[in-house]
Amino acid sequence: MxxxxxxxxxxxxxxxxxxxxxxxxxxxxxxxxxxxxxxxxxxxxxxxxxxxxxxxxxxxxxxxxxxxxxxxxxxxxxxxxxxxxxxxxxxxxxxxxxxxxxxxxxxxxxxxxxxxxxxxxxxxxxxxxxxxxxxxxxxxxxxxxxxxxxxxxxxxxxxxxxxxxxPSFWTALAVVSLATLHLEVAKKITRAPRPGERTYVTTFGLPATVAVALLSATGSALLLAPWGSALTLLPLAFPAVAWWRFRRAERWDARLALLFVLASFATWALIAAGGTS
CATH class of the missing domain: 1.10.357.140 (UbiA prenyltransferase)
Structure with a gap:
């Protein structure tokens, strides 16, 4: 082990x-x-x-x-x-x-x-x-x-x-599912998949895969916005930077996709502990 x-x-x-x-x-x-x-x-x-x-x-x-x-x-x-x-x-x-x-x-x-x-x-x-x-x-x-x-x-x-x-459980479940979907999709984005490499790009194509990654992150933040105002939008800085860098890179920066999820987790906990709902 x-x-x-x-x-x-x-x-x-x-x-x-x-x-x-x-x-x-x-x-x-x-x-x-x-x-x-x-x-x-x-x-x-x-x-x-x-x-x-x-x-x-x-x-x-x-x-x-x-x-x-x-x-x-x-x-x-x-x-x-x-x-x-x-x-x-x-x-x-x-x-x-x-x-x-x-x-x-x-x-x-x-x-x-x-x-x-x-x-x-x-x-x-x-x-x-x-x-x-x-x-x-x-x-x-x-x-x-x-x-x-x-x-x-x-x-x-x-x-x-x-x-x-x-019933609010379902709203929260949608928020976290969209956030983790961003990580799942973004960490596999590449412009030129290697032979046999598993990436959603081979299924949807590069533009659609990038769109899914960005829309899932954005949807997660916007869906929660009524409970946390602008604070819930702060984690979106990570996919935004990742997209900007990817314009001149071969692969999406998987570290930034992970940081988006971690930042989302931290934001949710901090807002809830602050009692801003």
Whole structure:
């Protein structure tokens, strides 16, 4: 597992992303939900952050096993591709950590149930299916993995506040889904795909792919604008700079796509904690 983490799950940035995800999306749900004053993270929010961090490690295991033939060609340094680890050993780790995550969330039956469902669904992605190179279909099939994690964060928030389900959940879900869609699409944008490279450019063409990346980021910010005024628009600086640089570059700067998502998470948490909804 140490070899796998070193090669496929860089610990510091991965944990940072998980913490920002947990606090940011929980803040987003609080921000768009029924007004109840400023949102304050609870100890259960920290449990959720730990859950997301470990869950992301498990999703990396699923992705690396599923993408092994592709990685042998395009990412030969990955631990599974080099033979430093085996798929069977990773799946044993998956089972153990999955059991730990369910136990960790038994403080709320619904939270534990959603985590268990998400982990079980992720395993189904290892079954024979469509060609992983069909990115749109692969994205549709794998999207429940992320959606269930968002639902998990919502159940933890409801456990903390004692509230019930509110239709505002769907607005928040649209906001975060558009933000993460930007990352998914933008990080794969290139003017000249290498043979066999997986990029939405080969499906939609370059102009349409760039448009999807920019519109998803913009839509996420604008959809939330009624709750955060101009503050929600600040993360759009990252896709704007990335687009400007891409005009003279071969590839979209994936780091700026990641920074857009991280900045969005941070903005949502800060606005919710400030009670500006």
């Amino acid at each position: 140490r070899a796998f983490i070193r090669g496929s799950y860089p610990l510091v940035p991965s944990v940072l992303f998980a913490v920002c995800w947990a606090y940011g999306v929980t803040g987003l749900f609080a921000l768009t939900g029924p007004p109840a004053g400023p949102w304050r993270p609870s100890p259960w929010t920290a449990v959720a952050a730990l859950t997301i961090a470990l869950d992301m490690l498990l999703m990396r295991i699923i992705d690396d096993i599923r993408d092994l033939p592709y990685d042998r060609v395009h990412n030969p340094h990955r631990p599974l591709a080099t033979g430093a680890v085996t798929g069977s050993s990773l799946l044993r780790w998956y089972a153990g950590i999955a059991a730990l995550l369910v136990l960790l969330n038994l403080f709320d039956a619904w939270a534990a149930l959603v985590v268990a469902a998400q982990l079980a669904y992720a395993l189904l992605l290892l079954l024979p299916g469509p060609d992983p190179g069909r990115l749109v279909l692969t994205l549709v099939l794998s999207s429940p993995v992320q959606l269930l994690l968002h639902l998990y964060l919502y159940t933890v928030l409801l456990h903390t506040t004692g509230g019930g389900f509110d």
